[in-house]
Amino acid sequence: MDNPVLLNKVIEGDIEAYSLLYKEYYRKLYNYGRKFSHDTALVEDCIQEIFFDLWSRRDKLKRIDSLNSYLYSAFRYTLIKRLKEQQRLSLREEHEEDATFEFSVENVIIEQEQNAEDHKSLKEACKFLTPRQYEAIFLRYYEKLSYQEVADILKISVKATYKIMARSISTLKDNIKLLLFLC
Template identity: 35%
Template structure:
């Protein structure tokens, strides 16, 4: 695949990958490995487990490429695949450790930022980030994940529903209720607006 024939859509890239184009497969990995790692580490703090699962997702893709259906949104497909595999691996490892009762919805979705971020950002922005995290701590795990998928990753309500295991109408209602609750907590001052323009750059309020 040369630059003159670079695919313009997920579907084109996916078709080239299915046809055995090695550069298309490399392009898939380059495009999505970082965002998959970011998502995976919000489900599990075990970074090596997350890396292993991402590797397995891509190896499975390559191994079964001839039997895969066409995909119009690769990121959504990969998020679904990674989450399913990661939760199965967590469940298996806990069972081997004698920990039972883990369900596919019993993980704790965490949104954090690193010490390095504190170093490179100015004091005001660091304060805003801490304020955001304080607000998010008032939400449950599923609510945090829904906000992340909607506003940080740009998924629509049906996609969010499939990733989180709820129905589409419920996903839309939950987003509304979450934002309403956060408005009540944060108030309507300028800091609140700054928080959401920072946390939700795709959909500034």
């Protein structure tokens, strides 16, 4: 996903490159933000805010190793900060209230092809994940980020990311088996 050529053009002040970057990341960040809040206006405002900051601070972008990690981390930080400021929802409350998956268009097609029972079991099993596990699974498998990028976004080590993923998958497997056994 990282595009160093596009990033270099943005650093140089190329407004068209900036527009392409915005178009490339808008939907991804929007989908990610909806995991934290159902307030679409808030999610969109946060996307606008990070892209405004990106443009106004483009001279400092030369130090960015991974544009992907930078944008997701900045967006996550901004959104969580705004949620706390507004005292509407915390990350934990959001995931406890609604532990269902929200799928992108591509995933909706895949979902329709899957067995209905398997989908129901997976959905139920996700309720047993902690908010941190749920977020890690989402970033790794739905956003297709690397373990390093997930670690950067969650502000943990890569080793801790592997542990969270292993525990998450183990929890999902155990609970799916249990749910299938009970049915």
